[in-house]
Amino acid sequence: MKTTVLALSGLAGLSSAAICNNNCGRQVWGTALARTPVPASYAQRSSVCSDFLTTYTTVTPAAATVTDGPIFARNLPVREAAPAPLITAAPVVARNVHVRDTPVLVSHKPTWATACSADLDYYNACQCFGITPTIITVTAPTPTVHLPGPSCTQGVEYALYTFQDGDTHAQQLHAANDGNGDISQLSYDNLLGGVTPAQTGVVSGIGADSSKNQDPSQPLQFSGFSGPAGSRSDDNVVVYRGYIVPASAGDYTFEIDDQDDIAAVWTGDEAVSGFDIAQAHLASSYGEYHRATEHTFVVTPSEVGQTVPFRILFANAQVGAVFVAKITDPAGNVILGLDSQKNHQIISSCSPGGDTPEWPAWESER
Structure with a gap:
C-alpha cells in the first residue's frame, strides 16, 4: 500500500x-x-x-x-x-x-x-x-x-387596341401606311400613350393569319384570339411584350416575314421604355417604306439565362390584316411564332420579378 x-x-x-x-x-x-x-x-x-x-x-x-x-x-x-x-x-x-x-x-x-x-x-x-x-x-x-425561386409565366403578354375609323388614332395609322408614308414618323406615344386596351392577356404565339381576316367588318383574329364582339379588324393595333430567357449561347434572331400593314420590333432597354418607331430594331410596312426585316443579337456563354426584354407591334389600318413573324434560337428552333407553344425560353414576367419584373399597366407605358 x-x-x-x-x-x-x-x-x-x-x-x-x-x-x-x-x-x-x-x-x-x-x-x-x-x-x-x-x-x-x-x-x-x-x-x-x-x-x-x-x-x-x-x-x-x-x-x-x-x-x-x-x-x-x-x-x-x-x-x-x-x-x-x-x-x-x-x-x-x-x-x-x-x-x-x-x-x-x-x-x-x-x-x-x-x-x-x-x-x-x-x-x-x-x-x-x-x-x-x-x-x-x-x-x-x-x-x-x-x-423558393420566382414563378415565371410562359408566353407573352398582349394588348389589343381597337380604334374607330376617322378618329385621331386611326388617322395616324392611315397616314403612316398610305402610299409612301414613312412609318418612322409614327409616334408610339401619340398612338397608344394613355390608351386603355380593349383586350389583354397572355398567349403562346404571335401573328395574324390572312385567311382568317378577309372581312374587315369582323373582329381581328390573332394569336388564337378574337377581338371584342362588334369590333372591326380595321384600325387595330396589337402589342406583344415579354422576355427571352436564352437557353444556349449563340444567335437569337427576330424576323418579320409578312405584315399588312405595319410591324415593328424592339429588344433590350429600348423595349422597356422610350420605344418609338424610329428606335425600333425592325420596322416594316405594307407601303414602300421598309427597314431591315431581320434582327439578330448574340448571347455569350456568360449571358445564358439572363433575360432580354422585347416588344413587338402589329397594326392593321385597313383591309386584310396579316402578320407573320418569329424568333429563332441558335439551333434554329422557333421559340415564338404564329403557331408556337409555350416554352421556357419565352416568358411574360416573373413574380417576384428580380431582373424580370412584371410589366406596368399598358396605359401607363411610355
Whole structure:
C-alpha cells in the first residue's frame, strides 16, 4: 500500500491522491482487482474512462441562403404562400478540442464500477489514469436554406387596341401606311400613350393569319384570339411584350416575314421604355417604306439565362390584316411564332420579378 500511495502522489492534475486511494479509485485504477471484478485489461479500463471524460458538442454556423431556380408556369400564376425553407447540412467537417472546466456528465458509470457510489465518483477516479477531461467541439458545415425561386409565366403578354375609323388614332395609322408614308414618323406615344386596351392577356404565339381576316367588318383574329364582339379588324393595333430567357449561347434572331400593314420590333432597354418607331430594331410596312426585316443579337456563354426584354407591334389600318413573324434560337428552333407553344425560353414576367419584373399597366407605358 505504501508503494501505491507514493505512485499516486506523482499523478499530474490531481489535488490529492485520495480519489485514487479510496475504494472507487482502487477499483477503477486496478489495485482492487483481487477483490472486485473489472474489465480485464488496463487499456480497456483506460479507454472506457477516456470516453467517459470526453464530451462532444456541435456548433452550427449561420445558415447560407440559396434561391432556387425559377418555376415556369404555362398559365397565369396563382400566388400561393411560400413553402417553409428547407435546411440541409453535410457531414461534420471540423473539430476543436477544449479542456473541460467543470464536470459535464453526459453518461453513466459502467455497471462493474460498484465501488463508486455516484457517476461523479467514477469521473474523479478515471483521472487516476492521467486522462484530462475534455470537450470536443464539432463544427458542422454551414447549412443551406433554400428559398423558393420566382414563378415565371410562359408566353407573352398582349394588348389589343381597337380604334374607330376617322378618329385621331386611326388617322395616324392611315397616314403612316398610305402610299409612301414613312412609318418612322409614327409616334408610339401619340398612338397608344394613355390608351386603355380593349383586350389583354397572355398567349403562346404571335401573328395574324390572312385567311382568317378577309372581312374587315369582323373582329381581328390573332394569336388564337378574337377581338371584342362588334369590333372591326380595321384600325387595330396589337402589342406583344415579354422576355427571352436564352437557353444556349449563340444567335437569337427576330424576323418579320409578312405584315399588312405595319410591324415593328424592339429588344433590350429600348423595349422597356422610350420605344418609338424610329428606335425600333425592325420596322416594316405594307407601303414602300421598309427597314431591315431581320434582327439578330448574340448571347455569350456568360449571358445564358439572363433575360432580354422585347416588344413587338402589329397594326392593321385597313383591309386584310396579316402578320407573320418569329424568333429563332441558335439551333434554329422557333421559340415564338404564329403557331408556337409555350416554352421556357419565352416568358411574360416573373413574380417576384428580380431582373424580370412584371410589366406596368399598358396605359401607363411610355
